[in-house]
Amino acid sequence: MKETFDAIVIGAGVVGSAIARELSRYQLKTAVLEKNLDVCNETSGRNSAVVHGGFAYDTGTLKARFCVAGNQMMEQLSKELDFPFIRCGKVLVGNTDEDMAQLKRTMDQGAKNGAAGLELIDTDKLHQLVPAVVGKFAMWSKTSGILDPFLFTVGLAENAHANGVSFYFDREVTGISRETGEDGKTHSHYVLDTPHGQFKARWVINAAGLGCKKISDMLGIAGYRVIGSKGHYIILKKELGALLPMPVYPVPSNTYMGIHVTPTVDGNVTVGPDADTVDEFSYYGVPQANMDYLAESAKSLWPHIRKEDQIRNFSGILPKWVDENGVIQDFKIEIKDDIAPNAVNLVGIESPGLTGAVPIAQYVVELMREREDFQENPQFNPVRKGITRFAACTRKEQAALIAENPDYSDIICQCEEITRAELLAAIHNPLGVTTMTGLKYRTRAMMGGCQAGFCQMKIEQLLEQELGISEKDVCYSRKGSWLLAGKLRDGQA
Numbered sequence: 001m002k003e004t005f006d007a008i009v010i011g012a013g014v015v016g017s018a019i020a021r022e023l024s025r026y027q028l029k030t031a032v033l034e035k036n037l038d039v040c041n042e043t044s045g046r047n048s049a050v051v052h053g054g055f056a057y058d059t060g061t062l063k064a065r066f067c068v069a070g071n072q073m074m075e076q077l078s079k080e081l082d083f084p085f086i087r088c089g090k091v092l093v094g095n096t097d098e099d100m101a102q103l104k105r106t107m108d109q110g111a112k113n114g115a116a117g118l119e120l121i122d123t124d125k126l127h128q129l130v131p132a133v134v135g136k137f138a139m140w141s142k143t144s145g146i147l148d149p150f151l152f153t154v155g156l157a158e159n160a161h162a163n164g165v166s167f168y169f170d171r172e173v174t175g176i177s178r179e180t181g182e183d184g185k186t187h188s189h190y191v192l193d194t195p196h197g198q199f200k201a202r203w204v205i206n207a208a209g210l211g212c213k214k215i216s217d218m219l220g221i222a223g224y225r226v227i228g229s230k231g232h233y234i235i236l237k238k239e240l241g242a243l244l245p246m247p248v249y250p251v252p253s254n255t256y257m258g259i260h261v262t263p264t265v266d267g268n269v270t271v272g273p274d275a276d277t278v279d280e281f282s283y284y285g286v287p288q289a290n291m292d293y294l295a296e297s298a299k300s301l302w303p304h305i306r307k308e309d310q311i312r313n314f315s316g317i318l319p320k321w322v323d324e325n326g327v328i329q330d331f332k333i334e335i336k337d338d339i340a341p342n343a344v345n346l347v348g349i350e351s352p353g354l355t356g357a358v359p360i361a362q363y364v365v366e367l368m369r370e371r372e373d374f375q376e377n378p379q380f381n382p383v384r385k386g387i388t389r390f391a392a393c394t395r396k397e398q399a400a401l402i403a404e405n406p407d408y409s410d411i412i413c414q415c416e417e418i419t420r421a422e423l424l425a426a427i428h429n430p431l432g433v434t435t436m437t438g439l440k441y442r443t444r445a446m447m448g449g450c451q452a453g454f455c456q457m458k459i460e461q462l463l464e465q466e467l468g469i470s471e472k473d474v475c476y477s478r479k480g481s482w483l484l485a486g487k488l489r490d491g492q493a
Contacts, residue, residue: 005031005166007203007368008192010173010215012036013044014149015349016207017156018361024163026365026374031201032157032165033194035172035211037479038438039431040153043209044354045441046284046316047231048262048270050247051085051145052352055110055118056257062331064113066356066363071115071143073358078147081155082386084265087145089117090247091126093135093301099251103139106252110141117142132243134301144247148265149354150441151386156357158430159384163377167431170479171196176204176218187341205344205364210281210319212347219340224332224347228281229318231273232290236309237449241267248301259294261302266444271298271305278317286313312451321348333360335367344368387425387442391417412462413455415448423459427466434467436460437477460484 007023009016012034023030036042054068078085094103103120110118119140121129126138161167175193179200180186192199206215213226241263250258262270271294291313295305321329332347344364353360368374390398390408401408407421426433426442436459439445445459446452452459460474460483474483 002191002198002200003031004189004200005029006201007031007205008033008190008199008201009205009207010192011207011209011211012039012153012157012167012169013042013207013209014040014153014156014354014357015044015209015346015360016205017153017160018357019205019207019364020160020165020167021156021163022358022361022365024160024165025377025380027377028374030160030165031199032160032167033171033173033192033199034167034169037169037435037475037477038433038441039157039167040150040441041437041477043316043318043350044153045150046314047149047351047354048233048247048260048273049146049149049264049354050090050262051087051147052355053090053110053118053141053144054113054115054352054355055106055141056252057109057113057352058330059109059112062333062360062363063352063356066331066359067352068114069359070352070356071145074145074147074355077152077155077358080382081152081159081384083148083151083155085145085147085152086265087143088246088263089129089140089142090144090249091121091130091133091138091140092249092251093126093133093138094251095136100137102251103137107139115141115143130245130248130302132302132304133248134303146247146263146265147354152354152357154429154431154442155384155386159382161430162384163380168194168196168199169431169433171199173208173215173218176215190343203342203344203368204340206346207349208346209349210317212319212345212349216345216347219336219343219345221334221336221339221343221345225322225324226319226348227322227326228278229320229350230276230278230315231318232276232286232294232315233270233272233313234286234291234294234310235312235314236269236271236305237311238267240269240304240309243304244269244302250301259297261298261305266447268311271295273316281317281319284315284317286315311449318350319348320350331360333363333367335371337371342371387422389444390419390422412458413443413445413448415450415455416444416446418443418445418455420462423462424466427463434463434469435475435477436463436483439463456483 006028057064171194179188208215247262249260410420
């Protein structure tokens with residue numbers, strides 16, 4: 001029997017999770033269908049983790065509008081959802097007359113977009129802000145910042161769940177059909193096919209990210225061309241973080257912000273991205289040539305990049321909607337009443353989707369409310385409390401935590417000082433995640449200098465014990481990404 005909902009969101013990235021949270025403000029039975037085993041497994045967690053100022057997007061576009069709005073509300077969201085956000089600013093560094101002219105154009109565009117805190121600065125001010133930077137002048141964006149994209153998305157999803165939204169993982173939508181009313185013409189419900197049964201809903205929201213074109217086609221809204229822009233990154237160890245107080249960017253082109261160096265909220269430094277056009281949306285490998293190119297290119301901005309300081313690499317893919325000439329388009333957020341009534345179709349939600357996720361979600365819900373009267377949920381609570389980070393506590397606070405729960409005294413991940421208590425909280429999180437990366441992104445376990453060399457198997461065993469599953473059932477991230485493939489010899493794992 002199909003379970004019936006008022007609204008189903010397809011995709012549990014940052015935008016889909018934000019939409020789910022906004023829908024939970026109303027008396028609606030809402031569900032989220034996600035093809036992966038956790039939230040934030042694709043574009044939402046594979047980016048620079050920068051909160052943009054809003055100056056880089058054409059005036060009058062949805063990208064500019066939502067970026068500025070999202071930037072302005074990020075402190076409040078950080079307090080409500082308990083995720084780290086630092087308004088550290090960023091600089092766009094130049095050296096030539098052409099660079100200065102481009103920065104002035106960027107300043108002008110930012111002012112028209114409503115972006116605050118933009119200032120052209122000279123060499124002395126630039127080196128005061130970022131002592132190690134190479135450059136003669138810069139545009140300083142004072143309101144830009146950095147956040148943890150995983151915890152932002154987790155916060156949105158957990159808060160949506162606490163307010164009544166159901167999340168279903170490993171539910172890739174493979175087909176969509178429509179049911180009509182008794183008159184045979186009026187829209188009644190959508191029926192969504194997944195490998196684990198069908199779901200039924202009056203409203204469907206396509207927040208599928210990299211899968212947006214596929215879902216759009218299923219809804220009958222065809223004709224969009226979506227390409228993948230793959231960006232590669234390298235991660236530097238924490239010792240380098242003290243030398244980089246804010247992101248450092250080159251002067252941007254009209255379509256690309258360039259390879260930049262960015263501190264993380266936890267003290268690491270990321271270098272990237274480059275931008276390769278790809279047709280394959282599921283391969284995240286990082287070739288050595290790309291890593292070398294990133295390091296050499298970024299040294300012209302920030303020279304403290306050495307191969308021995310690199311601890312990991314990753315990549316992400318942006319779904320870019322382009323026209324017949326390959327020109328990148330604005331966000332598309334639409335309801336085609338004549339083709340797919342009660343379906344909100346989001347196409348090409350790329351950067352600044354992380355910054356603008358909540359304004360995007362608010363816009364989606366307003367489009368829905370223009371067509372249907374939603375009753376507010378009087379029990380809606382915007383506050384979500386995350387996992388207490390033991391390493392971030394004072395000695396007095398740590399002692400109090402240990403006195404209350406002895407599991408805080410058992411440090412499993414030495415590099416990041418992650419305790420058994422934090423890992424247990426992550427395992428038993430409200431969304432019910434069962435993967436190693438689900439624990440990694442919620443706690444930072446396995447993210448230190450050894451890159452899980454010493455703690456991974458301890459964490460894997462803890463996951464087995466707490467969930468009552470076999471070692472053969474533990475996945476690293478995606479379905480089929482088995483952590484263990486077999487035994488070395490009889491009697492040994």
